[in-house]
Amino acid sequence: MSSTGTRHERAGILLVDDMEDNLTALEAVLASLNEPLIRARSGEEAMKAVLRQPVALVLLDVRMPGMDGFETASHLKRLDHTRDVPIIFLTGADDDAGLAFRGYAAGAADYLAKPFDPWVLRAKVSVFLDLYRKGREVERLRAEVQELRRRAGEVR
Template sequence: MSDRAKILLVDDREENLIALEAILSSLDLVPVRARSGEEALKALLNTEFALILLDVRMPGMDGFETASHIKRRERTRNIPIIFLTVVDSAPDYAFRSYAAGAVDYLTKPFDPWVLRAKVAVFVELYNMNRRLTEQASMLRDRLAGELSPGDAADQAAVLPELSRRLAAVEDEFIRVGELARKTGDPSLTGALADLSHRLDHLRAGLDALS
């Protein structure tokens, strides 16, 4: 897996997009701009994103409507969304954000460190999920017997290699979990629990084969 994670930045104001890119510039990711909800939905058709930073107040299709479309699509419904809006927004914006499926809600001007830390953890979780998907595919191939009985050398090599890769992800998960606890961000709880379940499931399958 060599592709860097992509983050979709959705805001109708150019200066806000530039500011977001500057805040995230130190992270190992690729920011992708969208100037409207419609542009965001088009970008989501052909590109896989680790996270969406979505402005609430935009002309035409606002952030809530955009999020509603995203969550209705099978391909995009599980992409985490963090809503961004100005501090003087209506008092029900936070409730509406979570009701629309957002994992978090930040008001502008926000602390750049807080946003960067949140994005960094979501990107780490996304990358770990991709690695787990690859390793689960290897395990399924092994269970399906794609390695014939005569391929003894290959059979002897694939399980230790898979175990080594899984151990590396487990170590990284511990590190990311500690980072998440330091940020004190409750929005990460669900993503961490889901990844922990996937790790346990894959480890159990590997142990059964070993």
């Protein structure tokens, strides 16, 4: 086994919402996935969180004081290590439909209205986590192939 595959680094699910009740509800729905859940109460906290721990997915509230969800998403998309991290925007059901367009324009992979169906949210999050794991496995295999090619070149 290669050295890249010996340590399983688990990436978390970043939950960003300014309302404590919403964070608690997200944690309750996602706890059964047994993945690290990282809380952030603002866009600023979210930006600090992604510097401390790898993130596989972001669940991001649209309406927050200070840096809103759209601004937070655009900052995340500018960072090399979070550029490709999928973002699911969460917004109130009574919000303007134009917000969905803004969300996708800001880099959202998906968009859900609150209150959300817990089964739908968990299913969507599971799909993104599976894609993340498959992507990491592809990277690990690519590194192994490069190492084998390097060693084969040394043998000649």
